[in-house]
Amino acid sequence: MDPASSHRSPFALPLTVIVVSADSGPDLRDCVQSILASLLPLELLLIDNRSHDGIPEAIERAHAHDHRLTVIYNHHNLGFGAAVNLASKQAQGDALLILNPDCVVQKGDLERLAGLLVGKTKVGLIGAVVCDAEGRADPASWRRDPLLQRSLNSMLNRVGEKVNVEGDIPAALIEAEAVSGAVMLVPRVLFQRIGGFDEAYFLHCEDLDLCRRVRDIGYQVLLAGDIRVHHGKGSSSRHRPIFVSRHKHRGMWQWFRKHDPASEKKLVSAAVWLGIWAHFVLQVPGQLWRLLLLKLRRSMQATAPAADED
Template sequence: MSIRDATPPVLSVIIVSADSGPSLRDCVNAVLACSTSLELLLIDNASSDGIPQAIARAREQDGRLKVIYNHANLGFGPAVNRAATQARGQAYLILNPDCLLDQSALQRLLDILDGEPKAGLIGAVVCDAQGVPDPASYRRDPVMQRAFATLFKRGGDGVNVTGEMPDHLVEAEAVSGAVMLMPTRVFECLNGFDENYFLHCEDLDLCRRVRDGGWRVLLAGDVRVLHGKGGSSRHRPIFVSYHKHRGMWRWFRKFDPAARNRHLAAMVWLGIWAHFLLQIPGQLRKLARQ
């Protein structure tokens, strides 16, 4: 009898891949090295690199791993939602394919979930290879003023909370979508991710809906997770940037009170897409150097 037929695991780890590169193997290996009772659902958005298939072959005797293949790139949120329909854990850990999570970090996140009855979503501080925290680990709602301050690098009151990254548990408006732990009941109550986002800003949307639902969004400042910048983003920067800006526009229309003002909404729309166009020359130069 396989593990998937036995007692349901404590945790369902969900990883979405899309030509994520060799880091996906390291991510999967790190998760499966943990001693927590878990299952790993790796859902692949039509990768062409063959790595998800290679992982499935190498781990075919490990009943904790299930690889799900999509025949097209569904986007991040829709892929997570599809995997969640097959998950059996009491909590979901949504993990980027370039993150390395160890047992101590995982146990700390689970301990917080157990000890905070109103916790709806818990994030961690994601760091680069030098251990430098990503400012996007600790964020606020991207309302108009904050979003424009961040987009145009004006400093001040941007989306990311400035100053020292906390080293303890704090309440947040939003956390990085690279590492998100949620009780299954909360995810199901919210119907998971809004599938009208393709890539980017769906995590901000989910954090907002968690808070609107009466739960808390928490950042475990004492949990640090190594996070590389995604392989698919490096190979398709314009594609990723387009969907990031599209996500910004959707979040604005859903949640920002300024969207009710037609003139302001028009200015925001122009600002978002002007910023997208201005990024393209630099992205093309980077591609040419690869």
């Protein structure tokens, strides 16, 4: 792979924002604009996993004179974690903010997030509350390790400890086992120390793995409950749901095998493998149907002007 990049900032910075795109759609423009609106000295590394929508190129042209933006083009889709790792090698910021391409930060959010690391030597990772357009918090903002018992409780809606922490998220800085991978702030030195994301995960669950490994070496994972970031929730996956779902289920299996003590029991491990992939297969018909409806809507929208003229 031979990535090409544009402008580089010649000075040290408090923050490097890393955004990975892969046919992320128009939301990517809003994400970039919200970052560059910040008054915090920063650099933005937009690393593109071979998009075909032309938006990363358009963004680079639109911000050609802004030295804070660097666009890195990959010749194939490396996966989320591998792309972040690649970008992190070029980063100059003291901290890395890993942000999804369908997230929009509000004025002051970046300054507040970066400030939370100041003077805290044992904080390894900080997340924020991700919300939908109506301001409803995504339960995945405050999570526990997806151990087998918790996952079963969540899936079957049983009484007991679940993966997502139930109840309102306190508007304070609180400790967590895991946070949403849509917004993750990590000291660059620590990210490099633990080897970045585990590239065995292509898409999904690499964030859970990172949180676990941060905690395993004695650092805290925190959630900034009073910082809320709008999240478009999968704008780059609507046109390829089966691809995304396959890697999500694969990530679940990898996390289980790597971190869950239950995986040491062969029969349990076999049952979990069968359950994960049966769940994937059962989702395929519905995903195909939704994809067909999406294509029909787009086709109707594309032909609507011609029909009006007639």
